[in-house]
Amino acid sequence: xxxxTQTPRYLIKTRGQQVTLSxxxxxxxxxxxxxxxxxxxxxxxxxxxxxxxxxxxxxxPGRFSGRQxxxxxxxxxVSTLELGDxxxxxCASSLGGRAGTLLDTQYFGPGTRLTVL
Amino acid sequence: AQTVTQSQPEMSVQExxxxxxxxxxxxxxxxxxxxxxxxxxxxxxxxxxRQEAYKQQNATENxxxxxxxxxxxxxxxxxxxxxxxxxxxxxxxxxxxxxxAQKLVFGQGTRLTINP
Numbered sequence: 001x002x003x004x005t006q007t008p009r010y011l012i013k014t015r016g017q018q019v020t021l022s023x024x025x026x027x028x029x030x031x032x033x034x035x036x037x038x039x040x041x042x043x044x045x046x047x048x049x050x051x052x053x054x055x056x057x058x059x060x061p062g063r064f065s066g067r068q069x070x071x072x073x074x075x076x077x078v079s080t081l082e083l084g085d086x087x088x089x090x091c092a093s094s095l096g097g098r099a100g101t102l103l104d105t106q107y108f109g110p111g112t113r114l115t116v117l
Numbered sequence: 118a119q120t121v122t123q124s125q126p127e128m129s130v131q132e133x134x135x136x137x138x139x140x141x142x143x144x145x146x147x148x149x150x151x152x153x154x155x156x157x158x159x160x161x162x163x164x165x166x167r168q169e170a171y172k173q174q175n176a177t178e179n180x181x182x183x184x185x186x187x188x189x190x191x192x193x194x195x196x197x198x199x200x201x202x203x204x205x206x207x208x209x210x211x212x213x214x215x216x217x218a219q220k221l222v223f224g225q226g227t228r229l230t231i232n233p
Contacts, residue, residue, distance in 0.1 A: 031219050043208065043223040056220050088160060096219060104150070104212060104219060108162035 001027055004093050004109035012115045018079040021112045023091030025072050031055075031096025032074040033106060034066060037088040046089075049074050050096050078114075086116045119144040119211050123224035130199055131232050137184075138194045138227050140209030148214035151185065151192045152221070157205040165207070168192065170214070196229075204231045 005024045013019050025032050033056075034046040045058040049068035066076040072093075078085055092106035120143045130136045142151070153165040168176045168185050175183050180197045196203055209224040 033219055033221070035221070042225050043221075045220045045222070048219040050219070058220070090162060092162075092221075094219060104214075105152070105164065105167055106219070106221060107164065108154075110159070110161050113160075 004091055004107055006089075006091050006109040006112050008112060009110065010113045010115075012117065013081050014117050015081055015083060017081050018077065019081060019114060020075055020077050021089055021091075021114075023074045023076075023093075023109060025074070025091075025093030026107060029093035029095055029107075030072050031094045031104075032068055032072065033092045033094075034074070034076050035090045035092065036060075037090060037111070038086075043090070046076065081116045083116050086114060088113050119146070119149075119213070119222045121209050121211050121222055121224035123207075123209055123227050125227045126225070127228045127230070129230040129232060132199060132201060134199055135195065135197050136199055136229065138196075138207050138209075138229065140192045140194070140224055142190050142192065142209070142211050142224075144190070144211065144213075146213050150212045150214055151183075152210040152212070153181070153183070153192075153194045154208045154210060154223075155203075155205040156208065156226075157202075162208075166194065199231045201231050201233060203229065205229060 007022045031050045033048040037043045048056040052068045063079045068074045088111045090111045091109045094106045149170045151168045166178045184193045206226045208226045210221045
């Protein structure tokens with residue numbers, strides 16, 4: 001079974017631009033979560049989608065948004081980019097749905113490295 | 118809110134040695150999961166091992182095992198017969214066991230180097 005895929009792998013943008021990152025989950029997985037990884041803040045949860053609905057949201061400004069499609073693929077968007085948005089963005093998928101079981105185990109993609117100049 | 122603390126920023130051992138990585142966490146939840154992930158230089162986050170908090174038996178996966186002390190809120194990872202390929206950042210993570218609680222809370226990580 002193919003793993004989680006993320007595109008693009010690397011991205012360079014300038015301040016003020018917007019960016020869209022894509023994540024395709026493992027086949028059959030319905031939950032997709034996004035995390036931001038920076039040297040200073042470590043790994044921080046952005047949001048999670050299940051069945052096209054945002055179920056959980058981390059403490060990030062409204063410039064960070066996401067969505068999920070009917071095939072469970074997810075995109076995240078960052079508008080009005082700031083230098084501090086430079087990070088590795090990780091997507092993770094899980095079966096989700098059923099209340100609190102190890103089916104919730106998250107499997108990660110390779111990440112998208114975003115550099116904001 | 119849950120917090121996860123890894124007190125060892127860096128560790129270094131010789132190949133074939135055994136190494137233990139520490140993790141403590143703080144939560145008021147009684148049902149939860151704990152995970153160890155590794156992130157090698159490729160940056161791909163890989164699941165190493167997972168533990169259900171309601172299970173007293175410590176999880177094991179080949180050379181990897183945990184020492185889960187629920188009362189002490191401690192969750193250490195032991196790597197036996199360490200190999201060069203074990204060189205990576207290791208992250209301890211917490212997840213509430215509740216419907217829709219798909220949020221991992223990570224520690225700051227421990228950089229482990231296995232020397233030949």
